[in-house]
Amino acid sequence: MRDTRYAICEMLAIIDYGMSNLRSVRHAFEYLGAEARIVDSPREVERARALVLPGDGAFGPAMENLNAFGWLEPFYAAIARGVPFLGICLGMQLLFETSEENGAHQGLGILRGSVKKFPRAAGKIPQIGWNQLQIKSSSRFLAGVSQNAFAYFVHSYYCDARDENVIAARTEYGVSYASVVEAGNVWGAQFHPEKSGADGLTMLRNFLALAAGETAELRPET
Amino acid sequence: MLAKRIIPCLDVKNGRVVKGIHFVGLRDAGDPIEQARWYAEQGADEVTFLDITASVEARGTLLHMVERVADSIFIPFTVGGGVRSADDFRDLLRAGADKASINTAAVTKPQIISECAEKFGSQCVVVAIDAKKSSNVMPPALSKAKGETSSEKSGAHWQVSTHGGRKETGWDAIAWAREVERLGAGEILLTSIDRDGTQSGYDLELTRAIVKAVNIPVIASGGAGTLEHFYTALSEGQADAVLAASLFHDRVMSIGEVKQYLAARGVCIRK
Numbered sequence: 001m002r003d004t005r006y007a008i009c010e011m012l013a014i015i016d017y018g019m020s021n022l023r024s025v026r027h028a029f030e031y032l033g034a035e036a037r038i039v040d041s042p043r044e045v046e047r048a049r050a051l052v053l054p055g056d057g058a059f060g061p062a063m064e065n066l067n068a069f070g071w072l073e074p075f076y077a078a079i080a081r082g083v084p085f086l087g088i089c090l091g092m093q094l095l096f097e098t099s100e101e102n103g104a105h106q107g108l109g110i111l112r113g114s115v116k117k118f119p120r121a122a123g124k125i126p127q128i129g130w131n132q133l134q135i136k137s138s139s140r141f142l143a144g145v146s147q148n149a150f151a152y153f154v155h156s157y158y159c160d161a162r163d164e165n166v167i168a169a170r171t172e173y174g175v176s177y178a179s180v181v182e183a184g185n186v187w188g189a190q191f192h193p194e195k196s197g198a199d200g201l202t203m204l205r206n207f208l209a210l211a212a213g214e215t216a217e218l219r220p221e222t
Numbered sequence: 223m224l225a226k227r228i229i230p231c232l233d234v235k236n237g238r239v240v241k242g243i244h245f246v247g248l249r250d251a252g253d254p255i256e257q258a259r260w261y262a263e264q265g266a267d268e269v270t271f272l273d274i275t276a277s278v279e280a281r282g283t284l285l286h287m288v289e290r291v292a293d294s295i296f297i298p299f300t301v302g303g304g305v306r307s308a309d310d311f312r313d314l315l316r317a318g319a320d321k322a323s324i325n326t327a328a329v330t331k332p333q334i335i336s337e338c339a340e341k342f343g344s345q346c347v348v349v350a351i352d353a354k355k356s357s358n359v360m361p362p363a364l365s366k367a368k369g370e371t372s373s374e375k376s377g378a379h380w381q382v383s384t385h386g387g388r389k390e391t392g393w394d395a396i397a398w399a400r401e402v403e404r405l406g407a408g409e410i411l412l413t414s415i416d417r418d419g420t421q422s423g424y425d426l427e428l429t430r431a432i433v434k435a436v437n438i439p440v441i442a443s444g445g446a447g448t449l450e451h452f453y454t455a456l457s458e459g460q461a462d463a464v465l466a467a468s469l470f471h472d473r474v475m476s477i478g479e480v481k482q483y484l485a486a487r488g489v490c491i492r493k
Contacts, residue, residue, distance in 0.1 A: 023318050027293055057343055123224065124437055126345050128409065129462070130225040130267055130492040150225060150492040152298060154345045173224060195298045195320065197262070 012211065013048035016040040017065045019090065020056040028194035028201065034208050045074035050211035051083055055090030059099040059115060059157070062090055063107060072108070079110065084211045085186045092181065092188030093159055101157050110186055112162035113178075122174020126156040131171050131179075131191075139168030139182045140210060141189070144202045151179070151191035151200060159190065185210070225492040226456045226484070227267035227463035228477055229441060230470045232257055234303075235275050237283045239471075254287055255294050261470070262295040264477040267492055269295065270323075270411070270465060273303030274386075281310075285317045292318025300348055302411070308337045315342060323348035323411055326384045329391055332362075332405055339406025344438075349407040353395035353428055354415040356381035362393040362401050380414075380428050387415035395428070396435045403436045410436065411465065414444040421447025421469070429459035441465050449475065449483040456489055 012034045014022050022038050029036035029052075036052075037044075045051065053075075055062055066072060079085050087095050099105045099115035107115070118125050130150040135142055151171075158177035161167050171179035171190070181188040187207065193200035232239045232254055239252045258269050271291070273284050281304065288301055301314045302323030311334075314322040327334050328349050338347045359379045380395040399410055412432050414425035422445055429442045442461035446452060446469050455464045469475060481491050 021315055021318070023316075024292060024320075027318075028296060031296075056345070124439055124462070126408065127224060128345060128439055129227055132223065132225075192298075195296060197297050201296055 011048050012036045012050045012052065012208070013039045013044055014052045014054060015045075015071065015091075017055075017062065017069065017071060019062050019065065020054050022054055024192075025052060025054045025088065025194045028204055029208070032201065032205050032208055034211075042070045042074045045071070045078055048078065048083060050207070051075070051078055051085045052088065052207075053085070053091035053094065054088045055094065056154070057090060059090065059093060059101040059107070060103060060105045062094060063105055066094070066108075075108065076110075079186060082185050084207060086207050087186075087188040088194075089155060089190060089192060092190050093157060095181070095186065095188050096159055096161070099157065111159075111166055111181060111183060111188070113160050115157050116160050117157050119174050126154055127173050128154050130196075131173060133169040133171060133179055134176075135169045135180075137165075137168050137182075139180060141180055141182055141187050141203050141206050142168055143206050145199050149199045151189075151193070151196040153179075153191045155190060159188075223490045225267065225490050226461075227441075228265075228452070228480055228484075228491065229268045229270055229463055229465040230261045230266050230477065231270045231272060231443070231465050231467040232471075233272050233274050233467065234284070234287065235273070236280055237287045240274070255290050258291050258295050258299065261477065262297050265481055265492070266297065266477050267463070268297060268320075269299040271299065271301045271303075272323075273301065275304065278304075281313075285313055288314060288317035288319050300411075302348065302350055305334075308334060308341060311338045311342065311347075315346060319346075321346040321348050321409070323350045325350040325352065328402065328407075329382060329384050329393075332401065335402055335405035335407055339408070344406050344408035347407050348409045348411050348441075349402040350411040350413065351395060351399060351402070351432070352383045352387055352413045352415050353380040353425075353432075354383045354387060354390070355379070355425075355428075356390075358392070359394035360392050361397045362391070378427055378431070380431075383415055387418070396431055399432045399435050403438050407438060409439045409441065411441045411443060412461075417445030418443070419468070420445055423447060423451045424455040424459055424461075424464070426454055426459040429455060429461050433460040433462075439463065449480060452480050453484060453487050453489065456484070 161178040166183040167178045168182045169180035298320040300321040301319040382393040439462035441463040442455040443465040446466040
């Protein structure tokens, strides 16, 4: 059943920079009633009412692609205008300053901190499967999601966020790391909300509410 | 904590779900979309589809099914069966599968594992290993893997088979598991051919031997019959996930019941 409330969110742009299968992200947003479009030209960023940066794969090639095709300036401009921006998985990692994945790489630098490899002692790498969210603050992205809810993760590197106050949720896998970040209109999820069942859909709905200019109801801390 | 996963498996033929006992005697048991949705609602952590359609012409039917599944559920799903090349693999991912599993092609040309891992990332490359108890095994051809080729303590051996257990490779399953990890597989779907369809329990010795040999997740498959079987596969067998088909399919028990039972016994599962 389609939710028509967010049809108002006319132009949700899912950035195609050659780093992932975007179909499931688009489908989840469409299921929620948004008009989600996969865009492969930075010019379209200007018209977007909300931006989603997904991604699987390696940090270095992802930044190279973003740089080479001129995505960076439009991103910074959109974020400065207050356009809601959601990074998913690698898309969240790219928000940070640096990454140590196969060498040293510069990220978008929107959030302070670096992307690091899980220590060997953490367990099997990549982490694949459902892990828990220790919700730290009454974040808008996590409104309606219960404490210790499970989300679906697939990753070998994690975000070591420097500012504690941008961390909306933490997850444990050998280390305790930022699994949800929220800084104004910039949000990030290390897991795949589009593959995290009902809770994941709730989060994407919260993002659409932000994009549609609604105030998501804040969940009291538990 | 990372949860142990419960995975229902749907065998599909010509876009319809069928059920297998010892891989023979199939019967129609429903629409894949309806089944997948039902399992997702039940709390399945993933869904696996194994396409047992033999003909290459039916590939389009499968891809169409994968697209429809991708549009219907919001949990990860894996599709296996008939992957002969990196192109077949890519088609499944493009249609919306989160992971694809390779079985026979991995045995006949192991480089397909590394090719897929390089192109699409290890996280979506599942290698299915069908293992059968055997007294006579040898290391896989082309193997660069060294180390033990049998379960160290008991000296038990399992050999890799293909075509649902009908063809034997003679290869040692443990050495093969190490080899597929080295080639870039992200996960192993381990089926005990001896136990498959018997409902007499997972092969714990086999499962544990493979889990110990590699550092990638291992999904135990073949033999689930009781709630206890799921528990022992995850505890004694040390599997990361358990897969079952007919038990869920015939509604002998639900995924919810399995999860409740495991949670009561202290296993970390997603509620």
